Amino acid sequence: MKKKLILGIESSCDDTAVAIIQQNRCVLSNVILRQKIHKEYGGVVPELASRFHEKNLFLAVDKAITSAKINRYQINAVSCSLGPGLMGSLLVGVSFAKSFSMGLKIPLITVNHVQAHILVHFIKKANINNYSPKFPFLCLMISGGHTQIIKVNDFFKMEILGSTLDDSVGEAFDKIARVLGFSYPGGPLLDHFSKNGCSNKFMFSKPYVNELDFSFSGFKSHVFQFLNNQSKKDSFFIKKNLSDLCASVQKTIAEILLEKMKKATIKTGIFRIALAGGVSANNEIRRCFILFAKKNKKWKIFIPKKKYSTDNGAMIAITGLLKYEKKIFDSINITPYSKLKKSF
Template sequence: MITILAIESSCDETAASVCRDGRILSNIIASQKVHESYGGVVPELASRAHMQHIVPVVDQAMKTAGVEMDSLDSIAFTQAPGLIGALLVGAQFARSMALALNKPLIPVHHMQAHVIANLIDEPSPSFPFLCLTVSGGHTQIVLCESPTIMKVIGETIDDAAGEAFDKSAKILGLPYPGGPLIDNYAKQGNPKAFIFPEPQIPGLNFSFSGLKTSILYFLQEHQRQNPNFIEERLPDICASIQRRIVTILLNKLKKAAIETGIKEICLAGGVSSNSELRSALKEAGNKYGWNTYYPSPQYCTDNAAMIAATAYYKFLDGDFADLSAVPSARATW
């Protein structure tokens, strides 16, 4: 049996998970409320919060899993991408544990782990599959040939879809994080009430900066005519914004599926918990004959279970870090 402790600290969630032979035994997450009053994550505050949370989170993950330290076979951690200070807290803690226990250390790419989240529960996709990975910092289409062989075939050239959600919410006066609030308001609105433009980007790449600008100008113009416009039409505005973001994502995903001929299609990342995106993927699957998948909500946002699951496959390949070197905040797929 292969038992792995994994640590995730890339942004504002301190998380730890234990897996055995790829099966998740525990998944503990400590959120950081300190950022809410700032309207976004403050890197220095995130690093300090990680230092406060990491010991109790790891301790709880081990106790929940019913695993003792001496029965661990490896320690894994998120290497990149993420906030440098936050990543270093997790990396150095993991390295210290690996050295103390004389166990191999496994660095994990955060975005690869989001993709692997689709393999944690059944049903899971067959290889090869395409994964639309959508978060606050990334928007990518990934071609997955195996748990350890992946290739990004499309990505945003500027802003991420999650950022488009959060920045739109901020313009609307909604608190941080605003993406889930847009999703909630959109359920009460008409997605065809307002039409926002779709960027014409060639190939499989995305762009959301122009959409954010068009939303800003749209709201400014309507507020000049009616200062109460946002308050009066909030559900319709949210539904229309969400519809455009989702159609941008699904149109590119459809193009990727046609070009590759792959019909195993997944979602991953924090935005993959968006109800409209999930519904649209299922509808597209029925229309185009895709087999569609997305992780459980607990594995969509940043978590250590996805780090543990990825580390399991890397362990099988013998892909370990050099314990004599300080872990860097750079990683490749």
């Protein structure tokens, strides 16, 4: 019997991503078309994002099918992001998936974007360990739009234990990076410049937040105030200390995240920890968690390979495959949503 093939479409923000996965959980193609125009505006412009998805989606799907060395009639189901995300961008992807489903008379499967980031760990050899976590496990979901601690009981049974009260960690990185003089998206540039810096050069305050929630607005304000005060004394302060500032900011954020996860393991008694989301590609956060896990043998750490950290079609395809195997299909009348629910 031929292995089933699932097409995955991700269009929740500004990246147009399409992938095809086989029933053995091997990715046959994983195409990402990035929208560079947002760099001119210092952030994602929703209207432009949806317009470019319309332009890029046909190209991305065609490229994914060609790269997988199949034809469209071999595809058994189409999956797509339903939310959370930018409503206009989601509508483009969902509309395309509906048309694809109707045209080929195959099932439509819609996917929770956050859930898909977590389930990327079940793609064959998707994380640095090359094997998947056992249930239950804790996932630290960190991206430009989300910062949550999620208890994962099963593929489709997850509960948010803690969340950010204000900015996501990705927003904090990007806003601090902008003040340091980097263009959008600034987080990866801050990470790059930190490599040659001393992470102990500057000390920044860590916010105190009850339970397992996060807050980055106070930390961000402290960094802004520090940079403003130092720049008044020396207008070249940032330029002279750029690498050390980047390294110090990253270290503080990594420690904030790690300290919360330590609390989560104590509270739940679960020591299988997965990272997910675009910010999980950050080198200092990865290093910090890996180092702690090596010292604490109870911890089993799961970190996605970088190509599966940022938004990608493969995470939608694997979630679609897992739903396909359970015969969880959707109506053609389903509509996208922008907000994340407490449990999903």
